[in-house]
Amino acid sequence: MALKIGELSKATGVSIRSLRYYEKQGLIAPARTESGYREYHKFAVEQVKTIRLYLNLGLSTEQIAGFLHCVLLNKEAFCNEVLPVYQQKLKEIDEQIQTLVRIRSNLDERIQSILSERIDNESMEGTNDES
Amino acid sequence: MALKIGELSKATGVSIRSLRYYEKQGLIAPARTESGYREYHKFAVEQVKTIRLYLNLGLSTEQIAGFLHCVLLNKEAFCNEVLPVYQQKLKEIDEQIQTLVRIRSNLDERIQSILSERIDNESMEGTNDES
DNA sequence: ATTGACTCTGACATTAATGTCACGGTCTAT
DNA sequence: ATAGACCGTGACATTAATGTCAGAGTCAAT
Known part of the structure; x- marks a missing residue:
């Protein structure tokens, strides 16, 4: 059920390197297995695509971090x-x-x-x- | 008659740091005194302004280096x-x-x-x- | 001769996201 | 148990022009 980072990378077309970077920037917070592997839930695919969408609008990871948690749950109009x-x-x-x-x-x-x-x-x- | 780098900087509004950088990029080649100080001739003022003009057009120092020697002597149209x-x-x-x-x-x-x-x-x- | 202003070189920092490498641990199929 | 594929972290590189600092030498005026 959970995705490993390589699987998420293939599912989204985003490099492993970038997925780790997004995590460091606070955009995504995967669980970890006992051995330390990242475990993404399946919604992570949409989440990463959302991140890409905002990056493609020219927003910085810092700006995205400011509202991502909200827009993942609501429509943009509801996120001040x-x-x-x-x-x-x-x-x-x-x-x-x-x-x-x-x-x-x-x-x-x-x-x-x-x-x-x-x-x-x-x-x-x-x-x-x-x- | 010759300008020291600080004088050229004031005359052109370009920082000393940038003047040295332009030199390293091959855009300007001042003489040196015995003690190693750069000696710019008075035409250097126009030369630096020309460099700034091209930089403001978004050209790189490398691109500028490719034709600067020509445009300093001729009209642009004569420089292929x-x-x-x-x-x-x-x-x-x-x-x-x-x-x-x-x-x-x-x-x-x-x-x-x-x-x-x-x-x-x-x-x-x-x-x-x-x- | 000393002080202050000037100059020299070389080095590190800046920006933002990404690539790449090294070294080591993990998992899986045989 | 071993090979091969995967994952982990950390580090350095990329781009381009500029800022800034440190340590040292030079010059001019007193």
Whole structure:
């Protein structure tokens, strides 16, 4: 009935290394056999998939730890810790997008500038570069 | 006439630590006094600002090293190494933006979902959460 | 000559999640 | 009981640019 770590890894596609890491970060707390092996209950599969879901949203293990115990039992809307984390993350992502878009524009202008200068000089041959 | 590293740092706003790092990465090669002090010529101010410009475009010191010697002497359009780096970076940035936009949408949906569920339950008091 | 400001090098820290390795114990099938 | 597959912990590596510290040498002004 209980899963060993290798079985959970295969069932979830998450590496053993990462499962141990999640445990150290307080995201999952398997029982132990007498000999020290981790024993995951079958719900752990869903639990790990939930952790992956939040990690894929760009949340840190620390942030996830702040509400995971609640969302595993309730709908997100019932967990007061979730909304502020989402809103904070949304803000960060908007800032990152803004930065990237600004860089993108700059880069694009430079590329267009180079291309147009090359077209201008396409008629004349014999130019060189790369000192 | 020559600048010491502290003077160049003040003139450019770049930390001494970073100036030494740029040197190690092959971006700038100051002369040395007999006693081992770095001696920058006055053009180094512009050179460092150029380095900062490219770093702010998100290029790595390694990428910058690939064309810096050329762009310090010519217009970008004359340096064949520049365009492929720009195009590669543009591609990466577009991918990053796509990823962020996708996460943003997901996050936004979740926030809206939480908010609407809360509005739905606004009339009924006495609910609780945070097991 | 001494002090204070400056410089040198080398090293360790930072971030976050994951990979990988070493060494040793456990379990299972034969 | 023994081989082979599995598991345990702990440690180091990864990335990239920068901060910071320690210990030592240099320079300029007094």
